[in-house]
Amino acid sequence: MVPAFALQWRRATFFSEMSAPFPALFPSYKPFPMTIVRGEGDRVFDADGRAWVDLYGGHCVCSTGHCHPAVVQAIAKQASELLFYSAAGEIDIRARAAEGLIAFAGAPMASVFFCNSGAEANENALKIAHQLTGRPQFAAFRGGWHGRSTLALSVTDDPKITDPHSALLAPCTVLEPNDPASLSADFSQVAAVILEPIQSMSGVHSFHPEFLRQLVAKAHAAGALVIFDEIQTGIGRLGASFAFQKWGIQPDMVTSAKGLASGVPMGATLMTEAVASELSPGALGSTFGGGPLACAALLATLQVMSEEGLPQKAIEAEALLRRELRCAVRGEGLLLGLEVGPRSAEIADQLFDLGYLVGKSSEPGVLRLMPPLNVQPQHLGEFAKDLNSLL
Numbered sequence: 001m002v003p004a005f006a007l008q009w010r011r012a013t014f015f016s017e018m019s020a021p022f023p024a025l026f027p028s029y030k031p032f033p034m035t036i037v038r039g040e041g042d043r044v045f046d047a048d049g050r051a052w053v054d055l056y057g058g059h060c061v062c063s064t065g066h067c068h069p070a071v072v073q074a075i076a077k078q079a080s081e082l083l084f085y086s087a088a089g090e091i092d093i094r095a096r097a098a099e100g101l102i103a104f105a106g107a108p109m110a111s112v113f114f115c116n117s118g119a120e121a122n123e124n125a126l127k128i129a130h131q132l133t134g135r136p137q138f139a140a141f142r143g144g145w146h147g148r149s150t151l152a153l154s155v156t157d158d159p160k161i162t163d164p165h166s167a168l169l170a171p172c173t174v175l176e177p178n179d180p181a182s183l184s185a186d187f188s189q190v191a192a193v194i195l196e197p198i199q200s201m202s203g204v205h206s207f208h209p210e211f212l213r214q215l216v217a218k219a220h221a222a223g224a225l226v227i228f229d230e231i232q233t234g235i236g237r238l239g240a241s242f243a244f245q246k247w248g249i250q251p252d253m254v255t256s257a258k259g260l261a262s263g264v265p266m267g268a269t270l271m272t273e274a275v276a277s278e279l280s281p282g283a284l285g286s287t288f289g290g291g292p293l294a295c296a297a298l299l300a301t302l303q304v305m306s307e308e309g310l311p312q313k314a315i316e317a318e319a320l321l322r323r324e325l326r327c328a329v330r331g332e333g334l335l336l337g338l339e340v341g342p343r344s345a346e347i348a349d350q351l352f353d354l355g356y357l358v359g360k361s362s363e364p365g366v367l368r369l370m371p372p373l374n375v376q377p378q379h380l381g382e383f384a385k386d387l388n389s390l391l
């Protein structure tokens, strides 16, 4: 039991470090030092009209840019027709959203369960794996980040947020990414192996597709399922619908959230036919999951992706940045890590002053870019010039 005074002290430190401008609001992240009042395309604005190019994308969320007119229009239309009804009411747009997402993802994904966040999408995938295999253990990778709900936390490698809850967490074997020794792990008691095809939070580290192909084969041979957490790598960001398609790998489940509905909260657990057919109706549920507003935003997002060729734009943007930037660049498409060195925090602050929002990572020395997929090439060119001048 932590004494009350200790809690108060910790909280005070937390608040003062964060210099929280709104004491009533619990400070969960250290905010950028401005108040955002408006977003348009790849930029956000404060009340004085000052603009920042958003290379952080609201944490990899704004896939189609801020307030894309087609998404805004779809949301407004849906809000005026039917703002909400749970899955207890049959709703055409929910069925169309499921069909649209499964078509976008492609085989072998065949069925989707809608929820509201990335953690929930992973929680459901892990729960499904437990139910189908009867096994209470998981395997995950060093540096992986999968969310803050209990099972998602069990497979997350971030002691800062897992340690306070260690007594509640499910057993999880931690494997080393891309290490052949991980392929010899004992998967016979494991319900599922979960991984981000490109680990984002840990500093943008990619799995080798061949390693993943072998991992899937090993896991399947031992009766374990494989879950790809594509909450950051999905929805066009790597230049294909999802990483599993780009790399030609067949997981049993794929989770998605963030860019799925352009900023309207939505999570999704996609499953193969083999997985979905093992679940009885009612095995999964959520009051808000698959609400009409989120479904309208998802359908509009998919339409914009296709009409404006956003996955291809992500590849062109990556090429531009690799060509123009003087620092080493990791990752693929528009999930990129920039190796800027030990002054990374100072450089992020200087970039802010120059009008750019960028992400930090848990690897000191690496800044992350996860902008809207329609970020303007001109803004990327200017950014490269400005960052080069700070290196």
Ligand SMILES: Cc1ncc(COP(=O)(O)O)c(C=O)c1O
Residues within 6 Å of the ligand: 117, 118, 119, 120, 122, 145, 146, 147, 148, 196, 200, 201, 229, 231, 232, 257, 258
């Ligand atoms: C790879 C990955 N998985 C899961 C999550 C959790 O998503 P959410 O914050 O929507 O619960 C995140 C969030 O940053 C993430 O980056």
